[in-house]
Every structure is written in structure tokens, then in C-alpha cells.
Amino acid sequence: MPKILIVDDQRNMRTTLAMMLRGAGYEVDEAPDGEQGSERGATGAFDVVLTDLRMGSKDGIEVLRAVKEAQPMTEVIVMTAYGTIESAVDAMRLGAFDYIQKPFTEQELLVKVQKALDNRRLAGEVAFLATEFKDRYKFENIVGRSRSVREVLGRIVRIAPTDAIVLITGESGTGKELVAKAIHANSKRADRSFVPVNCAAVTETLLESELFGHAKGAFTGAMSARRGMFEEADGGTIFFDEIAETPISFQAKLLRAIQENEIRRVGESKAVTVNVRIIAATNQDLLTAINEKRFRQDLYYRLNVARFQLPALRDRREDIVDLTNFFLDKYNRKMGVHAKLHDRAMEALMHYDFPGNIRELEHMLEQAVALAQNSMIHADDLITRQATLAQPGGVTGGRSLSEIVDAAERGAIEVALRESDGSRERAAEALAISPTTLWRKMTRLGIVFETRGSM
Ligand SMILES: Nc1ncnc2c1ncn2[C@@H]1O[C@H](COP(=O)(O)OP(=O)(O)OP(=O)(O)O)[C@@H](O)[C@H]1O
Numbered sequence: 117m118p119k120i121l122i123v124d125d126q127r128n129m130r131t132t133l134a135m136m137l138r139g140a141g142y143e144v145d146e147a148p149d150g151e152q153g154s155e156r157g158a159t160g161a162f163d164v165v166l167t168d169l170r171m172g173s174k175d176g177i178e179v180l181r182a183v184k185e186a187q188p189m190t191e192v193i194v195m196t197a198y199g200t201i202e203s204a205v206d207a208m209r210l211g212a213f214d215y216i217q218k219p220f221t222e223q224e225l226l227v228k229v230q231k232a233l234d235n236r237r238l239a240g241e242v243a244f245l246a247t248e249f250k251d252r253y254k255f256e257n258i259v260g261r262s263r264s265v266r267e268v269l270g271r272i273v274r275i276a277p278t279d280a281i282v283l284i285t286g287e288s289g290t291g292k293e294l295v296a297k298a299i300h301a302n303s304k305r306a307d308r309s310f311v312p313v314n315c316a317a318v319t320e321t322l323l324e325s326e327l328f329g330h331a332k333g334a335f336t337g338a339m340s341a342r343r344g345m346f347e348e349a350d351g352g353t354i355f356f357d358e359i360a361e362t363p364i365s366f367q368a369k370l371l372r373a374i375q376e377n378e379i380r381r382v383g384e385s386k387a388v389t390v391n392v393r394i395i396a397a398t399n400q401d402l403l404t405a406i407n408e409k410r411f412r413q414d415l416y417y418r419l420n421v422a423r424f425q426l427p428a429l430r431d432r433r434e435d436i437v438d439l440t441n442f443f444l445d446k447y448n449r450k451m452g453v454h455a456k457l458h459d460r461a462m463e464a465l466m467h468y469d470f471p472g473n474i475r476e477l478e479h480m481l482e483q484a485v486a487l488a489q490n491s492m493i494h495a496d497d498l499i500t501r502q503a504t505l506a507q508p509g510g511v512t513g514g515r516s517l518s519e520i521v522d523a524a525e526r527g528a529i530e531v532a533l534r535e536s537d538g539s540r541e542r543a544a545e546a547l548a549i550s551p552t553t554l555w556r557k558m559t560r561l562g563i564v565f566e567t568r569g570s571m
């Protein structure tokens with residue numbers, strides 16, 4: 117039976133929570149303050165620690181620290197009062213699994229506790245697999261604490277060593293290529309090539325000759341014979357990205373190559389045997405594509421052996437903090453700066469929908485770090501970008517280039533002014549322009565700036 121520790125200095129609250137959790141079939145223990153909570157939570161006797169944030173001498177953050185330090189596998193959920201979101205963000209940064217805002221319903225609590233328990237079980241499995249084959253598993257660049265990320269890691273471990281065909285589906289930017297590479301890196305083909313083929317980028321004839329190669333004189337312009345990507349990938353892995361974009365006639369040829377493990381160069385009758393592992397990815401719904409006769413059902417059955425369905429980022433919000441810290445660190449290093457993220461900005465990210473998923477988050481942080489340099493990234497720095505990204509009409513949002521440039525200039529100037537507490541001299545210096553130029557730009561762009569306190 118899963119064991120849960122409740123840490124809260126209010127007796128009524130403890131009793132109510134204990135009743136709810138016992139009712140759901142958990143074994144429950146209670147600690148009346150942070151001291152006892154830290155001590156007992158650190159023993160490892162509990163699967164989940166549910167702690168209030170604001171308590172007497174030792175608060176929930178300290179309980180969290182103590183538990184996580186001694187028992188990284190114990191999941192901690194913090195309870196926050198309305199309006200103390202900063203502490204919730206702090207807690208997530210320090211490794212809390214989730215937070216729950218008071219007042220909450222029994223249903224909300226049970227869902228979060230169950231999620232934490234599922235996660236702990238999976239984390240245990242993955243940790244076991246990973247230590248068993250120590251150093252063999254390379255996925256230090258796959259970040260996330262959610263159940264789905266752990267599940268993906270566990271399945272990579274199991275599927276990578278086989279030669280099974282893998283199909284990876286998921287919205288744009290959910291990490292399909294990253295997973296494909298991890299499968300290759302953890303397979304026995306790891307020291308051979310990983311050859312990505314972007315099926316959407318080229319015409320059918322070109323795709324054919326790129327993939328299968330061609331004989332000398334096979335078509336106009338084929339001055340010499342050429343090996344295709346299938347041969348290139350021999351012994352390794354071939355990654356068909358955006359497989360649903362291929363013409364249906366080409367799909368038949370691809371299916372034959374996969375079934376027979378051999379290919380024919382365009383313009384040649386002799387077959388060449390190849391040994392490749394196939395991984396395919398798409399952001400489309402293949403069943404719909406089959407219905408619309410854009411995708412061959414037989415190819416689908418052939419590919420749909422081991423399936424990875426990567427969830428959208430908005431469906432696993434508990435990963436946002438880890439991913440954000442990961443990218444913040446990555447771009448700070450890359451640009452040699454020390455930009456920091458304000459708690460409000462982290463909170464804004466935790467509530468954003470990310471239609472472009474992880475790639476969108478990554479780009480957002482890359483741009484924000486570039487703009488902020490060594491200062492603080494505020495929520496509006498990101499919100500402005502979100503609003504821009506959310507506009508219909510793609511990257512331009514229907515705006516002209518000069519409008520886009522103006523918006524970027526306005527953003528940079530506003531950030532610089534804010535970072536220098538409204539001092540135009542220092543803002544100009546940070547932007548490497550003269551105060552007069554800054555003044556002129558502010559007038560033209562209609563920037564009215566009042567010094568405001570640090571937020
Ligand atoms: N779990 C993760 N941890 C860290 N980085 C991630 C994770 N998932 C994705 N990324 C990063 O997000 C970016 C987008 O991922 P990737 O290119 O694999 O997505 P995709 O599903 O192939 O997208 P698309 O359909 O647009 O091609 C990459 O820079 C990748 O490294």
C-alpha cells in the first residue's frame with residue numbers, strides 16, 4: 117500500500133487530508149511541523165510527502181530540501197495558499213513533483229497524489245534499468261520529470277537494442293527527432309551512421325534517387341553513379357522524418373525496400389542488400405491520412421510495430437520547469453552570459469499553452485537570453501513573444517518587415533530601460549547606442565517610460 121506523509125501545522129487540515137487519503141486506500145502518517153516532517157520524510161519510509169509551504173520555524177521549502185536530499189525518489193507535493201505562487205515556483209525549481217493551490221477539492225488532491233505515485237514507480241524502473249546497464253544509456257539531453265518522459269526513457273531502454281522498426285508520432289516540436297537519435301545512440305548500431313531523411317523537403321524523383329541512389333546516366337544530370345541514403349545508412353539507422361508527406365506511389369517502393377531489405381539504384385536492375393534499422397516520424401494522424409488515401413495502410417502496419425506517441429507540452433506541464441532551466445542554462449553557457457528568470461516569468465511559462473511545444477519554449481528562451489544578457493528575464497519579455505507567436509499568419513503575423521523590426525527594437529529598448537531602472541544613459545550604454553539615438557528611437561516608437569520599482 118502506498119505510504120503518504122502529511123506535513124501541516126494546522127491540525128484540522130491534517131485530519132481532513134488524512135481522511136481523504138485513507139479513504140482512497142493509502143497508508144497515511146502525519147507530522148505537525150517542519151522539523152518532524154523533514155526528519156520523517158527523509159527516512160525513505162514514504163512514497164509521497166504532502167507538505168504545506170507556510171509553517172512555523174521550518175517551512176515547506178526546507179522539508180522539501182531535506183526530503184529530496186536524503187531520498188531523491190520520494191515525490192514531494194507542496195500545498196500553497198492563494199497568491200503565493202512564487203514559493204510554488206521555488207518549490208518546483210527545487211524538485212517538488214507538483215504543487216496544489218488551496219483551497220482544493222478532494223478530486224484534485226487525489227489526481228495529483230496518484231500522478232506522483234505513478235511517477236515514482238516509473239522512476240524506480242528507469243533508475244533500475246539505467247544502473248543495470250550503467251553508462252550504456254545516453255539520454256542526458258532528454259529532460260523532464262513527467263510520467264510520459266519517464267515512460268519514453270524506459271521504452272527507449274527496452275526497444276533500442278532490438279532492430280524493431282519504430283514509429284514516433286507527436287505534434288511539431290515534441291522531441292520526435294531527439295527520441296529517434298536516442299534510440300540509435302542506445303542501440304548496437306550506435307557507432308554506425310544515423311541518417312535523417314526529410315521526406316517533405318524534396319520531390320518524388322529526387323527523393324527516390326537520394327534514397328536509393330542511381331546509376332550513371334539514369335536521368336538527365338546523373339553524370340556518375342551515386343550511393344543512396346539506404347546504402348549510406350548500412351549497418352546503422354535511417355530516420356524517415358515527416359513520413360506522411362511522401363507521395364503514395366513512393367510509399368510502395370519504400371515498403372518493398374523495407375520488406376525485402378534490398379534496394380535498387382534508380383536505373384539499375386541489380387538489387388543491393390542493405391541492413392538498416394528504420395525509424396519513422398510524423399506529426400500527422402496516420403489513420404486520417406489512410407482514410408483520405410494519402411497513406412498506404414500496408415506501410416502503416418509495417419511501421420507501426422513499436423510506437424512512441426509523444427505528448428504535447430501542455431499535457432505534461434510538470435516538465436516545463438526542468439525544460440526551462442535546461443534551456444536557460446544551455447543558452448547562458450552558449451552566449452557566455454548569466455541571464456536569470458524572474459519567478460513571474462516562470463509562472464507565465466507554466467500557464468502557457470505552447471502550440472509549438474518544446475521547440476517553441478527553447479526558441480523563446482534563446483531569444484530572451486540573447487536580449488537579457490546578464491540581467492533578469494521578466495514575464496513581459498516572454499509574454500510579448502508569446503503574443504507575437506500566437507498571432508495567426510505564422511512568423512510574420514501578417515506584419516511587414518519594418519513593423520517586425522520596430523517591435524523588436526521596442527522590446528529591446530523597454531528591457532534595457534527596465535534593467536537600468538529607467539536611466540536613459542545606462543540603457544543607451546547597454547544597447548551600445550548614444551543617448552540621443554535612444555531618445556530619437558523612443559520618440560519615434562512612442563515609448564513612454566516611467567521608472568518602476570523592481571517587480
Ligand atoms: N525532453 C526534452 N528535453 C530536452 N530537450 C528536448 C526535449 N524534447 C525536445 N527537446 C528539444 O526541442 C527541440 C525540438 O525537438 P525535435 O526536433 O526532436 O522535435 P520534433 O518532434 O522532431 O519536431 P518537428 O515535428 O517540428 O520536426 C530540439 O531542440 C530538442 O532537442
Ligand SMILES: [Mg+2]
Nearest residue numbers: 289292293357
Ligand atoms: Mg523533427
